[in-house]
Amino acid sequence: MGKVLMKGNEAIAEAAIRAGCLNYFAYPITPQSEVAEYMARKLPEKGGVFLQGESEIAVGYMVFGAAGCGERVMTTSSGPGISLMSEALSFIACAQLPAVFVNIMRTGPGLGGILPSQADYFQATKGGGHGDYRLIVLAPSSVQEAVEMVMMAFPLSEKYRNPVMILGDGLIGQMMEPVEFPENLIVKPTRKNKWAANGMDTRKSKKRNIVKSLILDPETMNTHNLLLKEKYDQIRKKEVRFETYNMTKPYKVLIVSYGTMARVCKTAVDLLKEEGIEVGLLRPKTLFPFPEKKIREAAAKAHCKMVLSIEMSMGQMVEDVERSVQGKCPVRWYGKCGGEIPPPKELMEMIKGLKL
Amino acid sequence: MGKTFTRPVALSEKDTHYCPGCTHGIVHRLVAEVIDELGIRGKTIGVAPVGCAVLAYNYFSFDFMEAAHGRAPAVATGIKRVRPDLMVFTYQGDGDLASIGTAEIIHAANRGEKITTIFINNAVYGMTGGQMAPTTMPGQKTTTTPFGRDVEQTGMPMKMAELLSALMTPAYITRQTVISPKYVIKAKKAIKKAFEYQCEGRCFSLVEVISTCPTNWGMTPVEALSWAETTLLPYYPLGEFKTPDSQGGNDAA
Known part of the structure; x- marks a missing residue:
């Protein structure tokens, strides 16, 4: 097909x-x-x-x-x-x-x-x-x-x-x-x-199976949680997945964004490039597990002056971005959460206005 | 002389945690006997509730799942829909089924899920320590109705068998008790019928069992049996409220 x-x-x-x-x-x-x-x-x-x-x-x-x-x-x-x-x-x-x-x-x-x-x-x-x-x-x-x-x-x-x-x-x-x-x-x-x-008929052993979540014994509960x-x-x-975009260039700003928002960010990165501004984009495909190591390394580059978490929320993923960056670079949030998706131009203006 | 009374194979050998005088043990045994008699142990999945019977999976000897409070009929629906060849029953108390799980039981019954529900009604929350249930009798003292259930504030006890038998979808709905041997014999017949209906793929079936809770009623086991007979049975009449052949509504004699 x-x-x-x-x-x-x-x-x-x-x-x-x-x-x-x-x-x-x-x-x-x-x-x-x-x-x-x-x-x-x-x-x-x-x-x-x-x-x-x-x-x-x-x-x-x-x-x-x-x-x-x-x-x-x-x-x-x-x-x-x-x-x-x-x-x-x-x-x-x-x-x-x-x-x-x-x-x-x-x-x-x-x-x-x-x-x-x-x-x-x-x-x-x-x-x-x-x-x-x-x-x-x-x-x-x-x-x-x-x-x-x-x-x-x-x-x-x-x-x-x-x-x-x-x-x-x-x-x-x-x-x-x-x-x-x-x-x-x-x-x-x-x-x-x-x-x-x-x-039990499905098993040769004739042992019974119990599917449950009740664990009253403290030691067993702790073992289960471990x-x-x-x-x-x-x-x-093993399961961290992400996409990098324009990250081989000496970006001053690194965007971390996912889903639909990341797609808009990609367009903004292209348009900024046309104006001679290099911005890197790291798009987590897995939110748990979060690409912590990759973000930390990308933020630690000498040319990277700021990490931006761009989300259609009032700053949620930014907490994981901050956790990943570990203070190696300033982290800011940008987003909207009324149902409108910030267009590329809005992102470009915002990025151009950053004091790096 | 050979053995004339043995443990059903479907019942495990584990000692139960139930209090002296509690009737859960009798009902567990009846369910196990029926499963043995129908020869369905190898394809039966029980669904345990939250409440005193939360550990029911320890006392039977076949596959089990343990649900969240009130959700057993939804779990049973999930099992039965994807594996219609399995025999699925829920075992639920009155806090579980008549309070937090009303939506799940009503809709499972109304969809005509081909499952069986054993509903233990002892007019009180057991495991959490004797709080009021929707089935608690007017004036009955519990830890959350220390002055007796005030029906002006909390309404009248819910009659779940009657409520469910008002649904138009064919079902087998009955209320039984196990507070004396003559009732136990009848309850066994009802439980067997309920499982047989499921084996035949005919309908949803529910057996409400009026039970005792001496601990939370603050009574001796003998007093509890007597209180159930004189207080609960007049309000919760025994009988078949609905059979798959009746056309909806309440046809209790």
């Missing part, structure tokens, strides 16, 4: 189906409802499971149940819905179940608005739910990348037995772009999960 023109939300749904995810639970919320609508049309003909739950709370636990018996499963939502699913995310992470959650971000806090935003960065990368847990967070900056990240997300979540979140924004969900579904990203689901509670930490440390070591 060649390139097809698809809306982001529909492409995300199609990518999941092609990746072998035939189980999908969801609750409608703008700006991602087209994922559910697409799944409702397509999954029955594939022999899959589509179910609209009564709330995002319930949907989170439907995902728990499906994942707990070892089946590949996905749900999609937007910020307010992810807040409700965060209880289940904590349980899923503790029980070490693989599952894919997609957040097509809208503005907040509260009911907020339905336009694109990146204000759920903290929610995705720092928890959202209770307890010591992490999600693997992938941040696409185009519909094509959203497709690839959805397809990658399933084997990634299964490898680490950890929920993966695709953190897109309303623009990625609503925009139409040409996409391809790379065959090489298809990793078939396996039913040979030794841990799954899918009936085990999770070890896993998150492995993820930090």
